[in-house]
Amino acid sequence: MSKWVGAVALSTALLIAASSPDRKDPRDWSAQDVERILADSPWSQPAAATFIDPEDKSVPENPSLPGAAQAGMAGPRGASDGRWDGGVSNNVSTRLPTISVLVRWDSASPVRQALIRSHLPVPEHAKNYVITVKGLVPAGRYRQGGSLQTKSASGGDLNSSGVEADPERMLEGVMAESKLWVGGKRTIASDDVKLDAATGDLHIFFPRSPEIALHDKEVVFATRFGSLTLVRKFKLKDMMFQGKLEL
DSSP: HHHHHHHHHHHHHHHHHEEEEEEGGGGGGGGGHHHHHHSTTTTEEEEEEOOOOOTTOOOOSOOOOTTTTTTTTTSOOOOSSSSSSTTTGGGOSSSSOOOEEEEEEEEEEEHHHHHHTOOOOOOOOOEEEEEEEEEESOOOOOBBOOTTSOOOSOOOBBBBBBBOOOOOHHHHHHHHOEEEEEEEEEEEOOOOEEEEEETEEEEEEEOOSSOOOOGOOEEEEEEEEEEEEEEEEEGGGGGEEETTTTO
C-alpha cells in the first residue's frame, strides 16, 4: 500500500512539474501560465515589507542571512485594506506591522516574455539586472519619475492633494538603500531607480558586472522606503529557464 501511495505522489509531483510554465516553451503558455510567471514563480515572489523604528537609520550589516519573515517566507503577513500603509493603523498586534509586496526580476527572459504577452512595458535590461517592486510605493503619490540621471530642482513640491509631487529625493534614497548580496560574499549596489507613478511600481537597476552565476547559490535583494525595510532571498537553482540561469 505504501509503495502505491509513494508512486502516486511521485506521479503527481512529476505532473505538476511538467505543467509549470517555466518548464514549457513560452509559445505554449496559457493566460494562466503568463499570470503565474508574473505573480508567483521563481522570478516573482511575494515578500513582507516591515515597518521599523523611524529613528533607526542603520542598514542591516548581513542581510544575506535574513529571518523567515524578512525573506518573504513563512511568517506573519501584513494586512491590507487598500490604504498605502497596508492598514497598519488598524493593526493592534505587538509584532512589527508589515505590508505585502511583490519582488520580480523583470530582466529575466521568462518575465520579459510574459510582460510582452500581457502588453506591458519591458524595462531596458541590456546592461542591468532589473528588479521591480510592486506595492511598496503608493500609486499616484508622486508624479512620473524618470532616470536619476535627470535631477529635478523642485525639491519637495506638493501637488493639489497635498502630497509630495517630486519623486527624485525619494528615488535617490531608494537607490542608496538598494543592494544585492550575492552568495553571502559580495554586494552589488543599485545604479539607477525609475518609478511608474500611476502604479507605484519601482524599477531598481543593478549592474551586470560582475555577473551573478549559478555557483553563487543565492542572491538576497534588500531595500528601504522611508520606515519600511524589505528583504527577499532568491535561490538561483530555481531560476533556470531553458537550460540557462535567467536573472
